[in-house]
Structures are given as C-alpha cells and as structure tokens.
Amino acid sequence: MQTTGMKKDSKISPVMKKQLQSIVGEKWYLDSPNDLYTYSYDATPIFQSMPDAVVMPGTTKEVSEVLKIANEHQIPIIPRGSGTNLAASTIPVHGGIVLNMTRFNQIIEIDQKNLTATIGPGVVTADLHNAVEAAGLFYPPDPGSMRISTVGGNMAQCAGGMRGLKYGVTKDYIMGLEYVLPSGAVLRSGGKNVKDVAGYDMTRLLVGSEGTLAVITEITLKLLPLPETKRTLVAYFTKLVDAAKTVEKVISSKIIPATMEFMDQGTMKVVDDFAKLGLPLEMKAMLLVEQDGPEELVTRDIERIAEIAKQEGASIVQVSKTMEDGARLLAARRAALSALSRLRPTTILEDATVPRSRLAEIVEEVERIAEKYQVQICTFGHAGDGNLHPTCMTDERDKEEIHRVELAFEEIFHTAIRLGGTITGEHGVGLAKMNYLHLKVGEGGIELMRQIKEAFDPNNIMNPGKIFANSERRRLVVKK
C-alpha cells in the first residue's frame, strides 16, 4: 500500500523546479506531500487526484513565465481560485501544476463614471460586493458560495446565483479581460466600452471556459446602481405543482422578481435543523421570493406576488417585515447544500435546468427517479430560471449505492434534455459532466469546441482532461 502522497514520477524536473521557484519565489512554490494533498480536491465529492506542484504567482508577468515553461515541457496547468466548484474542474487528473490565483486579490479600480470595476481574478466575490456597495453600486451575480469563491472562478465557470432571474449571470457582467495564453502571450479583450463588436467576442468565449483556454489575470466588470430597497416573501405549498404554477403565473403577469428560490420538503427540514427558522415542515415545498428596486415598486410587486401565490394554492404566505428578516431567510437558502450534507457522508449536487414552464414536471420526475433507483434526492434551486439542484445524499464508500446514484443522475439529465433543458445551468462541465455534454451540443458541437481549444492551446496543457470526454467513464478518479 502507498503510504505517502509523494509521487515517484513527478513531471517536474529539479531544474524546472528551480526555474519556477526563481519566477515566483520559493515561498510560493509548494510541493510537500501535505501541500500537494490539499490541492488534490475541490468541492466536488468523490474526485481526487494529486498535482505535482502548486504555484502561486503574484503578477501577470509571473503567470506568463510559468506558462512558457509548462508549455515547453508539456506540463498541465490547472488554474484555481478557491476550489469551490462542483464540476471537479480543478482536479489535476493528469497531475501537473495547480496555478493558484488567489494572490490576484486587488480591486484595482471602481470607475464611478463608467460604472465598471477592474479587479484581479482572485478577489473573493463577497469582498467585491462589499467594495462596490460601499460606493453605492451593485454587482448582481451572487453564487451560494460567494463568501469563498473568487470572481475568476465565477467567470471561468460562469457562475449563476439567486439573482439570475432578473439580473442574469456572471457572463452578463464581464466586459473585458486580460489573459495569458500557454505561449506566454498576454492579450486583452473587450474593455469599458458598452458597445464593442471588433471581431470575435473573445471575452464571451473565455467566460465559462473552465480554465481550458487561458489564464485570466484581470477582469473588468459591469456595475449597476444599487437598488434602493428590497423585500422578501415566503410561500409554503402542500403541492409541488402549485409552487411551480406560482412561478409561471408571476412571470406571465410581467413581474420579474430579483430572486425566486425553491426548496422541497426534504431540503426545508435540513435547512431548518441548521438555521432554526421554525419552518412549517409539513409543507411539500416553499418559494422564497425577493424583489428589489424603488420602494413603491417593491411593495406593489410583493403584494401582487402574495396574491398570486394564494390564488395558486399556497397555504401560508409571509412577507418579511425588515430587510434583515429577509436576509436571514436568504442566508438559510444559501446554506442549503451544506446543510443537506449533514444527512449522509457524501453529498452529490447536480445542476439540471429546464425551461421554467417545465418546472413541476422535472421536480416530479426527479422524485420518481429517486424512488426507482432507491436513492435519497432532495431538490432545491433557482425556480425563477428553471435551474434546479437535485442533490443526492449518499456514501462514497458504498460502491453499489454510488452506482445507483450514477444511473439516477444519468436518467435525470436525459429527462432534462427531453424537456428542452440542459445538463448544467451554472456549475459547468468539468470532469463530472463530460459524459453528458454530447447530449446537449452534439458531436459536431464538441468537435468545434475541440478545434477552438487547439487554437488557444496547441499542446493541450490548459486543464487537460476536462469538458471533453474520452472513452472511459470517470466518476471515480481517486488516483494514488
């Protein structure tokens, strides 16, 4: 049995190690067994694989020099933010260098005239929120992980969040990038111009590229004025389908709330256990709605939504009295995933998305599928944009059960596609979903993506083994 995490066949020669150390400084080059082990995982359960080194550059120039060496020796580079992604996107499946970008954590500029912010990719999302809000401005994308995740990670994964319904997701706020190609070339795309159609839109292409094309070293973001006020409403339902109908009806009444979150009974129970909110646990589902904007509009919309919910069969409708009250409920929703993990040792969260009008159908399908494969699945998510997170509580040590979980998820993805949806709404493909990508984009789509990758990264050093499936299935990649 192997008793240490040290790889015998490290791809990094002593000479390269010296070179890399002289680029970033010895302090920022890690390769001890413990250090390597702590960068062998991210927030995705089950996947794990050891890197050969962890490098933490501090400047664009350092990134460029590290990439040149890696490219020359064909060493994989795995860019990494806070490692909170749920698609195994930062697992070094082929070893190589984990390029930790957290030292790029400067907010370089908040431009009040153009309503933009220019930042390093390592800025933590919540820190960005605080900084721009202090200036009366607003950066809407708010993934549940925002207190930990970096904006670079959000960008590379195109993270969504609870405000997606009204405000869109990360891609809608990235205006310009500075990025480094494997060759070491430093390029820029986009910028502060609201209108910019000079050639292909490289910015859009890099958003969601999961670290497979280039390393991002600077980001220019679009900001909005901070909404005047916000209010929260909670509605509880005895039937799932009533919750779904409420979502549909609200939107067809031409109200776009900032947030419309859904939790099923299982999730409610666990969140309540954690956050001690006193939720009515006999209910089958709850909707959490937030509206922001000018006071009058918010009041009008929230009242109207309350009416709709009652008409559609909500048993209880509560409107939060204060902003703090509402914030408390939203914080509980943010903790849903982690709270679910209290139930069983391993928690596998998925990210199936359907057009809003198919919401009730997919939730019911998930229940049926869970029953069929005898696995425990709770569902919560961003109901307003049809983005659900069916989450399975299991135990990775039980191989037989894990197999049933895989079958269940496979059926869930096929169902999502059948209903006109997609295999991932916001978490990305990474390793976890690459076997299903063809369902969504087809073989032709995959081939075109491969060619694009080759243009950026001819030696395939940028996060190799992600997005594009090879022949074997890869749920269990615990190497070494």
Next chain:
Amino acid sequence: MKLTKTGEGVLRKFDMDEIMNCMHCGFCLPACPTFRQTGLESYGPRGRIALMKGVANEKLSIDHEFEKNMFACLGCRACETACPAGVAYGSLIETARVVIEENKKSQAKPPLARKIAFEHLFPHPKRMEWMGTVLWAAQAAGLQNLASKTGLIKVLPRPLAEMQEAVETVASPKERKKRQLKMNAEKEKLFTVGLFTGCVMDVMFYETNQATARLLTKAGCDVVFVENQSCCGALHAHSGEMNGAKGLAKRNIEAFEKANVDFVVNNAGGCGAALKEYHHWFHDEPEWKERAMAFVEKMRDANELLAELPPLSFTKPMNVRITYQDSCHLAHGQGIRNQPRELIRSIPGAQYVELHQADSCCGSAGIYNMTNYDMSMQILDDKMEDVKKTKAHLIVTSNPGCLLQMKQGIIRTGMQDKIEAIHIMDLLARAL
C-alpha cells in the same frame, strides 16, 4: 515512511464518519484566522480535515509535516460555528493530535520543557503555587527588571521573555494564605457554588478568582473553594496528552462530588469548554462517563451564571469606552456571547463599543503563542488594528490566555497609556 505497528492502531482512532461529513464546501475558510493569514489550504480547516483523511486512509504519513500542520491550528473553533454541515472540528483536531503524540511516543522523547510542564507542573497545584511564589519573589525583588537589563532574559525562549512583560504582579504567598475557604452570600442565599480555581488562573490571576467569588456572593451565592481540585486538562487534551487529561478530569470530578454544590463555576473560557466536555473524554469508561455528565451539568461559566442571577447592583459608575474580545472557547465552544456584553452594558456609565470580528481568535489559544510565536503575533497585530479603531479605554476578555495576549498586544503597539486590558470579573468587581 512506513507506518509502525502503533501507527496502524492509532489510525483507527479517527472518526471516519465525522471526517466524511466535511463536504469541502469551504464555508469555514473565511472564518479561520490561520487561513486568512496564509491563504494556504493546509492552513485552513478544509485542508486540515483533508489531511486527517489522508492520514486515516494511509495516503499520507504521520510525519513532521503533518504534525506542523495540525499544531498550526489555533483550536479556536471558529470553523465549527461557520460550518453548515455541522462537522465537529474540535474533536477531530484533538484526535489528530492524540494520534501524533502516540505515534511519536514510540519514537522520540518529547521536548524537556513540554514534559516538565505537562507532567510535573500543571497537574500539581502545590507546585503551581510554588511557581507563583517564585514569580512573586522575582517580581518583588525587581529581578525581572534586572534580568531584562542584564540580558539574562535572553536565556528564556523568546515567547516567554515577551510574555513575562505582560504578566501582572502576582499575589504574595501571604495574601494567598488569607483566602477563606468559604465566603457567604451577602443577601438571601440562593445557591451554593464551588469555584473552579484553575491552575494558571489561581497563580497568575489570584485576584480575578477572588473578584469572581465576591461577585457571586453579592449575587446571592455561598462560594466554596473546593479542595483537591486540579488543572482542567484542556492544555493536555489539545496537545494530544489524552491520558494526562483524563487523570486530571477524574480528580476534579471527585473533588466536586465531595463538595456537594449546586453549581461549579469557572471564569476561564478555555477551561470552561474543556470542563463542559468531560463526558466526551470518557466514551470508553461508562462509569466515569456518568459521573462526568453529572459534573458537566453543574458547570457554568461565571458570565453565564451571573446573567441568570438577580442583577448585580453596581455603585461605582465608570465613564469610559469599553470593548470586548470574545474568548473562542466561550463563544464558539460554549455559545456564550451575549451574557458578557450585557454584563458590561449594565455597568452604570459604561459606553460599550463592539469590536470588529470580536469572535475571531486573538492568537493566544492555550500555549499557541509559545509554540507558534510568529503566526500568533501576526494574528495579534491584525487584532490590535481593530482594537485601535474602537477607541476604547478598556478591552475586556473572559480568559486568562486572551487577557495576557491583549496585554502583550497593547505593549507591542505602544498603547499602554491609552488602553488597558482587563478580565471581565475584575471589571465588574471594580464597579461594585
């Protein structure tokens, strides 16, 4: 490195279910002071738990590096408060340290200073008292001054040398002899409480124990100084010396059983958290587990009990700005956050200001400021920046380690004439 036979036995001590409960979400990272200082996974709770998993699965060895990483943790347990998955980090890190110590025992001798402290000093109240006498004598004779002038102080390890500047004059042996073993309630008696005097606490902070007793008598309690009690064992437990810790716990349980009191009261957050967890220490000794439960049920932090008793009537207003630094083991370990703040607010004239990130560890953490001096001072310096911003005249703490650390912080930032650090019981007693 191949694992030794003991190593394999030791591995089974890990609670794998608890380790697996961690789902790597990282919610704990921003709460962790050592992660905030370094930005390294191995210096955060998520990384430490992963490393334990690596060791438990025999993918990593129990080596010097693992030891360094496990002992770089403050044990402040802020990560537990932050963790939505409810991972019991405190008991995981304790196990990791036991595993390290047991693995080492077969191999090398522990450092002498540590051996002296753990085996020959803390467990023996008489010797602690003797050390107190020496310390008092040294202070009385101005030796400390002399020592630092002549450079004698350099003989002491650096952390100790800096620490001793912060220590106040300890009580003289004569004064300590004067202690009455029982103090009666000043009004109608509600309860009889036994004071847990602690080892370090009773030597270095004798006056604080006396102050606690006075406050309790004012609030209607008979206070007894129970004989034959000993050190709580927290430092032993946090350092992986579980057998030593259990021995001390048994002595305390016996001593307080004999005393037959309604409550046992302590005024040191760190000791209190350990005292309240005695039953967890005896999961393999059912009879002791039961006795420990009974003991734990009577255990109260002084803030906790004073907040439940009829309000104290203060006669001396204090027109000063006061802020409060949580003791980690009081806030994260025992969930006591409001009581001390309310008690401070109840002092007439007191102007209370909240300290930014008050419940983030000050870096003291038991003997951490001796074992990991540099990290401890970085954390302290950041803390003092926040303290400065409060413009408070007094910074109040509820644990001797934190108190010494704050005093040291005040000296390091040269704020001696602007701000004073004080234990909450001394503060309240001043206002009586």
